[in-house]
Amino acid sequence: MRLTSPHSDTPVTFGKLFTAFALGLALVLLGSGTIARAAAHDARRNCECSTPSIDRYQQWLASGEGTTVPATGSLLVREGRGYAAKVQFxxxxxxVVVVWLGNKFESQADLSKSSGFWLTYSATDDLYLQLRPASHWSGGDKWLVKIPATGGKRVQKFVAFTADQWTWLPELGKPAYSFESALTDARGFVFVGKTPNRIDFRGLRIDRYQPPCV
Known part of the structure; x- marks a missing residue:
């Protein structure tokens, strides 16, 4: 069967029109499926816990070390439809401020296959983040990375889990274990700072790791 376009004298075959229509429909369905899968993945990734949390991390705690507001306990406060973790040094x-990576002290995470993490925060002065393994939890002699001041402006920073990005402070002591070994039994991220500071955490996402809600 042959059709003629109303705007042209060139004949158009029905078979070609059907093929073009089928191809277009397939692309639409494929695109819709891809978008749906991506949306479902994001929904699972962004699903918060039933109790206050930021990216499923429920335990943002003032340890009682140093003069802070709050002095002890949870830093989580309601902000709009979500939560923020706010503290003043x-x-x-x-x-010292602690984040338990498994949402309880006894838990630990193997981050050896992770490329790093994204931290969304604001800070009025520099501070440090220590990676504390379960096997060497206590003490200040830990591998750490500097978290720079933002002037109070909220930013997102990526920190890679590569040894050359991490260091230690002579004042706190050199770790007696390798950075790589700390990744295999990571219990917590510990934020430490020695100067007055106003800190507001809004996001923490670790590549290839999602904490369980407890």
């Missing part, structure tokens, strides 16, 4: 002394 008040003096020229070491202050």
């Amino acid at each position: 008040l003096k020229d002394e070491w202050h």
